[in-house]
Amino acid sequence: MKMKGFTLIELMIVVAIVGIIASIAYPSYLGFVKNGKRSAAQADLMALAAAMQRHKAGVFSYNGAASGGGNTGAPAVFHTYSPSSEPSANKQYNLSIATVNASGTSYSLTATPVSGTSQADDGVLYYFSDGRKGWDKNNNGSLANDEYCWKC
Structure with a gap:
C-alpha cells in the first residue's frame, strides 16, 4: 500500500522558503507604507498652501492664518494634521x-512627523510660499542644499 502526502523534510523546506521570502518582502512593504504616508503629508501641505492663498485673497496678507488669529502655529485655515x-x-x-514674514507676503509650512508613529524618524517636510519644497531626509533639524526637494 502506497501512502500519499508530504514528508516532514518537504514541509520544513517550504516553511524555510516562505520565511526567506517574508524576510525580504516585509521591510520592502514597510518602506512603501512609509513613502505612502509621506506622500499624503506632501499632498496635505499643498492643500494647506492653497488654503493660505485663499486666506490671502480674503485679507490681502498671510497674517492671521494660524489658530487664534496668530501668524504661526497650528493653522486655522486647514486641518492641523495629516x-x-x-x-x-x-x-x-x-x-x-x-x-510668516513681517509684511505678510511670504510663509513657510511644515509637516512634522508625530513621535510614536512609523513616521517618527522620517524628517520634517517643508513648503515655502515661493514654491520651494524641502525634506529633512537625514532628520538633523536643518535643510542642506541637497534636501530642497521631496523626492531626493
Missing part, C-alpha cells in the same frame, strides 16, 4: 505655519 482625510487619531504628521 493625513487630513482620516480621523485625528490616525495622524502621522502635525501641520503648522512655521513662519
Whole structure:
C-alpha cells in the first residue's frame, strides 16, 4: 500500500522558503507604507498652501492664518494634521505655519512627523510660499542644499 502526502523534510523546506521570502518582502512593504504616508503629508501641505492663498485673497496678507488669529502655529485655515482625510487619531504628521514674514507676503509650512508613529524618524517636510519644497531626509533639524526637494 502506497501512502500519499508530504514528508516532514518537504514541509520544513517550504516553511524555510516562505520565511526567506517574508524576510525580504516585509521591510520592502514597510518602506512603501512609509513613502505612502509621506506622500499624503506632501499632498496635505499643498492643500494647506492653497488654503493660505485663499486666506490671502480674503485679507490681502498671510497674517492671521494660524489658530487664534496668530501668524504661526497650528493653522486655522486647514486641518492641523495629516493625513487630513482620516480621523485625528490616525495622524502621522502635525501641520503648522512655521513662519510668516513681517509684511505678510511670504510663509513657510511644515509637516512634522508625530513621535510614536512609523513616521517618527522620517524628517520634517517643508513648503515655502515661493514654491520651494524641502525634506529633512537625514532628520538633523536643518535643510542642506541637497534636501530642497521631496523626492531626493
